[in-house]
Amino acid sequence: MIFHPPSWIPKLPFDPPSTTLIGEFWSKERYGRQSIARSRNPFVCGVTGKTYTTSEMRERYELLARSLSKRMGWRVNEDTPWDKVVCVYSFNSIDYIMSTFATHRLNGIATPANAAYSPSELEFQLQSSGAKAVITCVPLLDTALKAAKAVGIAPDRIFIMQTAGPSGDGKLSYKTLDELIDEGRSLPPLESPAWTTGQGARQVAYISYSSGTSGLPKGVMISHRNVIANIMQLRWFESVGRGQKGVETQVSLGVLPLSHIYGLIVVALSGIYRGDEIVILPRFELKSLLECIQRFKINQLSLVPPIIIQLLQNQSLCRKYDLSSVRYVYTGAAPLGTETHEEVVRSFPGWQVGQGYGMTETATVVLSSGENDILVGAAGSLVSGCVAKIIATDTGRPIEVTGQEDGEEEKRGELLLQSPSISLGYLNNERATAEAFVWDEDGRWIRTGDVAVVRRSKAGHQHFAIVDRIKELIKVKGHQVAPAELEAHLLTHPFVNDCAVIPVPDERAGEVPKAFVVKTPAAAAEGRSDEEIAQAICKHVEDHKAHYKWLKGGVAFLDVVPKSPSGKILRRLLRDKEREERRIKGSKL
Structure with missing residues (x-):
């Protein structure tokens, strides 16, 4: 039995383009993004208030690409994307996404690295991805230098991104992104990428690291079209609930690490495509988060369950701040328990809570809760363009779930998915790629390793609840x-x-x-x-x-x-x- 999105979810208005860079897709209205005139500034620093307009952000990544091209000796169309892999190892910054767009503009590949990594862990990712340069920040510079030295990346290929917080003694011998952008103003424009038909579906945009269903971390190859598809899926999925509440654009919180696929695609890229303003915090700290909500009148909080639990455990502190602007709390990366969900709604009147589900390998969300249709304890319904099936964990055979008999929709099995957002596979690991996908008469499916059941909301729409994990993560x-x-x-x-x-x-x-x-x-x-x-x-x-x-x-x-x-x-x-x-x-x- 194959599951499809509920009827209330709009179909995508056009196929996700496969000859377009992510940055170009975001910045051009012809690709369905919110009108630039009615959009908010893409990113605002939640500490300093610094911001750039949409046009300024586009100019910055264009100029940064010119400077990187000259310094690294990279040519847009003569070198392969694998010759131009840039690791972004930094705390959150309003320039984080801009730096990845600059890499893409050069026909290169960005590989975001977790800011919590030790030198040996970062070394592994640099070696595995084949990174040729590193963009980092002052607080992480020592770790970046150790890892870069271990893999042979020269010091002049390490660049500094400004983040809110410590910035060193002002005597750094490493070029900052602002200095590179200034250099780019005196350089000639770059040629456009000479892409052939369908290249965006084949060319890797991000190498994000995941353990998949088991084993050591593996580089997931995510194409430009994979990202664009999920941006579109989220934008039109959410359009119904937002439309019913009269929300055209909003202010959202960007506290989750932008190196994580959730922060990267769901929070940042999807948010700015919708014309939203993302208020960036370098890292999570409860008091700073509360101050940020009050100062910037944030409407949507994209969180993970541990942060939600901290809010519940520190309600006396929360009551010292004006949190009345918050309308919606979106949570993912791990299931949110029914009791926790209900406690949030009781403790913070006016907040609505919805969940989403995805994987690095699905880049990102395949199940989501709309503000118009939430089922407590479930991860949500299928987004547009995504289909699913549930198979028995012992036999691998599809489970028939019709919902016509009492209790029938609680049959459990492994969740399998198809979506235009599903990644190309694992970097240099054909065995892991083969294990992650299965083929049948209905095509190629990705195995999630998660056990799901199907339930129905009060409106009668199918939702999936993740109840266990086969995978060992x-x-x-x-x-x-x-x-x-x-x-x-x-x-x-x-x-x-x-x-x-x-x-x-x-x-x-x-x-x-x-x-x-x-x-x-x-x-x-x-x-x-x-x-x-x-x-x-x-x-x-x-x-x-x-x-x-x-x-x-x-x-x-x-x-x-x-x-x-x-x-x-x-x-x-x-x-x-x-x-x-x-x-x-x-x-x-």
Whole structure:
């Protein structure tokens, strides 16, 4: 059985163009964007108030592209896109999206990197993506320099993006984006990309890193048309609910990392295409967020569940600010529980809460809640141009869900999807790409690794609820953590003979990693207590990994890690064991 978007969702007015750069698509009204005359400034710094108009932003990325072309020796049409890969490793900035558009203008590829990365993690992404230059910010410069040196990127190929906050002592020997833009004013215009028919559907725009359904982080190749398609899908999906409330343009919050696919496409790119103003905060801090809402009269908050929980836990602080401008709270990256959803509505009268669902591999949203049709506890309905099916996790056969019998719509299975936004696959990893997709008589489907059920809203429209995960990812505050990555690192510690990592519930982060370790004889020989050994293992992770990958769930010791005959770690058995122990202790899962 194939599911289609509900009838209330408008069809896309035209096919997503496949010969257009993302920046050109955003800036030209002929591609369906909000009238520039009625649009707000695309980005505003939530700390300083600095902003640029639509025309100024376009000029800035055009001039930056000219300067990068001269400094890097890059030619628009003579070099391949893979010769022009730029890593953007920075906290949020009003110039973040502009810098990726400049890279695209050169026929290049942008690879956003998580600002929480350690030098070794950034090094991995630089090496994997083939990055030739790095755009970073002052607070992250030391990490960027270490990683760049390790992969052979010269210091003169590292550039500084201005972000709100510390800016150094003013004696940096690295060119800032503003200096490059000034240089670009004296340089001749660049030639236009000579794209052939359909090139936008084939050419990579962003390499974003994801663990997919399992394994170590992999570069997801996202084409220009993939991004454009999702921008269009979101814009027309949301047009109904916004239209009913008389909302043409609005002020939205941009606190989520723009390096994350949610912040990049859903918040930033889709928002500015609709003519909205995105108020950018460099990173999340509750008081700054509340001050920002009050100062800029923000209408929509795009958040993740851990931030929502912090709002609920700090209501006395929230009451000190005027939050009356907020109309809609949109949440994704992890499911929002029914109880939490209902508590938000009770605690913040006037706020409406909706969820969305997507993956890096689907670039991004495939399920969404419209302001006109919300089902508490569900991720939403299919967006226009997207179809789905649910297959049994044991047989792989499609599950028939008609809704004609009581309880029939609670049949569970893995969610499979088709959409013009679905990415090209994984960079230099044909095996992982092959595992992520399946073919049948209805075409090519991406496997989500998530278990879904179909439910109906009061209006009778189908919504999908994500109720479990087949895939092994751990989601910490919306960040993806691959158990295999942590396990590989733990095995380098002299006290670890074997190990497995699973997610455990955490009230603030949603989930956190917990390690199950088989100790080496050396650990016992030193006469250390289990507590001391656990502390040493945790420090080993903290010294080398981003903070969200730390073993906040703790370390437990086993005699043997459960494995299948083929050697695959049976994490499911460990999760079941952990769940039962928490149930006995009365812990809330």
